[in-house]
Amino acid sequence: MTRNGDISFWHTDMGGLPPYRPALPGDRTVDVCIIGAGYTGLWTAWYLKKAAPDLSIAIVERDFAGFGASGRNGGWLTGAFYWNRDRYAKSGSREGVIALERALRSTVDEIIRVTESEGIDADIHRTDELIAACTSAQMARLRDDYATAMDWEVPQERMHLIGASDMTDRIRVQNAVGALVLHGVARVQPAKLVRGLAQIVERAGVSIYEQTKVTGMSKGQVTTDRGTIRAEKIIRATEGYTASLPGQGRDMLAMNSSIVVTEPLPDLIWDQIGWQGGELLGDAVHGYCYAQRTAGNRIAMGGRGVPYRFGNAIDDRGQTQQKTIAMLQAIIHRLLPQVADIKLDHAWCGVLGVPRDWCARVDYDPASGIGSAGGYVGLGVSTSNLAGQTLADLVLERDTELTKLPWVNRPKRTWEPEPLRWLGVHGMYHLYHMADRREAQRDTPQTSRLARIANYLSGR
Known part of the structure; x- marks a missing residue:
């Protein structure tokens, strides 16, 4: 039977959940307080300490470091x-x-530089990303994506298009007619990365307090159920969990994503599939999926499943729905029928942060000393690192190239109240799935009008 929940397979792969660090022991005063011990909070603390070693920094975390998306994601760097x-x-x-x-x-x-220099073994493997097209409409969208990237001066050595034969030479995806190849990426074991980050941040002198729930935040102080932290600078690094904080219910939508992982595949099956380069694998359907070949020779496959829970509700420690598990297994079999007899070992889910305009952002207000980052829309493994670098410069009041980037202090929109939010998200994905079915049936180069309607209504 498929194991369901227990945060994620990635933690199980490391021998189970980590022991808790101590909670906040009471009131204290520091230079910087960071809310959230995921990638964003840890990278921010790391770059602050490297730039200003004398800063006193405290991170408060409701559960344990890496409890959220940082320890549950698909491992796409x-x-x-x-x-x-x-x-x-x-x-x-x-x-x-x-x-x-x-x-x-x-x-x-x-x-990769930090992990190598600091001795973090996160199963990082440099490779390519392959977004496979299995219909004419999907291939046409990939051509459009490539043309748009070239128009925005993305280097040609960064990406290119391939046809069906070249795709089959790399991974034998059923009915593939081509793919968009993105170079310069890597596979990672996400829980190993976040646990390693927490350890090096602690060694640098940062205090991480777990089992500490934030109950309020205002200029100069963070209140928790364990005491109050007074700090001149405060960073909210809660991403998909932002809506659970007081007064933040409409700032960020908690989008659900689920993953299943197979049992280890025998060499005979890998010979049938290919996938010898350990590439990251996705497809160009509107519903979207993402996969990796793990260091342990399993397939981890993710997708949206039930995309949103009413009122920004959060899952129960990673437990996902049985129909979502069946959906992800069907995606694996659709793309890779060679694994039809392979069992699933583990399934889990988590939330990622989606802003109303679907664009990631970094914010900092010098007057209040409060900053934040998030809205990565599923690309947080790498984006959180840049956010951490940028937040460190903003906190230290440095005028750098990073602080001038256009995702800093952009105009902000809030999400609609319920039930409009729930209806909108579920309606959007219903239209996307209908569009995917129509495109597969008709196999014309035109993107389904249903998908265009969904994009317009959702503001994507």
Whole structure:
């Protein structure tokens, strides 16, 4: 029987959940307080300590470091730019968007540099990302994506298109007609990365307090159920869990994503599939999926499942729905029928942060000393690193190239109240799934009108 929940397979792969660090022992005063011990909070603390070793920094975490998306994600370290470039350009400039995209690409090398120099073994494997097209409409969208990237001056060595034969040479995805290849990416075991980050941050002198629930935040102080922290600078690094904080219910939507992982595949099956380069694998359907070949020779496959729970509700320690498990297994079998007899070992889910304009952002108010980052829309492994670098510069009041990037202090929109929010998200994904079915049936180069309607209504 498939194991369901227990936070994620990635923690199980490490021998189980980590022991808790001590909770906040009572009131204290520090220079910087960070809320959330995931990638964003840990990277922010790391860069602050490297730049200003004498700073006193405390991180407060409701559960344990890596409890959220940082320990549950698909392990895609890509430095990719997913969001609407035109929206960033409106609040900045074309040159600024190009600089932002360049900075994001650099995070892959930066994360690998830190892990190697600090001795973090996170099963990182440099590889390519393959977004497979299995219909004419999907291939047409990939061509459009490539043309758009070239128009925004993405280097040609960063990506290219391949046909069915070249795709089959790499991974034998059923009915693949081609793919978009993104170079300069890596596979990672996400829980190993976040636990390693927490350890090196502690060694640098940062205090991490777990089992400490934040109950309020205002200029100069963070209140928790364990005491009050007074700090001149405060960083909220809660991403998908932002809506659970007092007064933040409409700032960020808690989007659900689920993953299943197979039992280890025998060499005979890998010979049938290919996948010898350990590439990251996705497809170009509107519903979207993401997969990796793990270091233990399993397939981890993720997708949206039930995309949103009413009122930004959070899962119960990673437990997902049985129908979602069946859906993800069907995706594996659709793309890779060679594994039809392979069992699933583990399934889990988690939330990721989605802002109303679907664009990641970094915010900092010098007057209050309060900053935040998030809205990565599923690309947090790499984006959180750039956010941490940027927040460190903002906290230290440095005027740098990072603080000028157009995702800093962009105009903000809030989400609609319930039940409009729930109806909108579920309606959007219902239209996407209908569009995918129509495109598969008709197999024309045109994207389904249903998908275009969903994009318009959702503001994607």
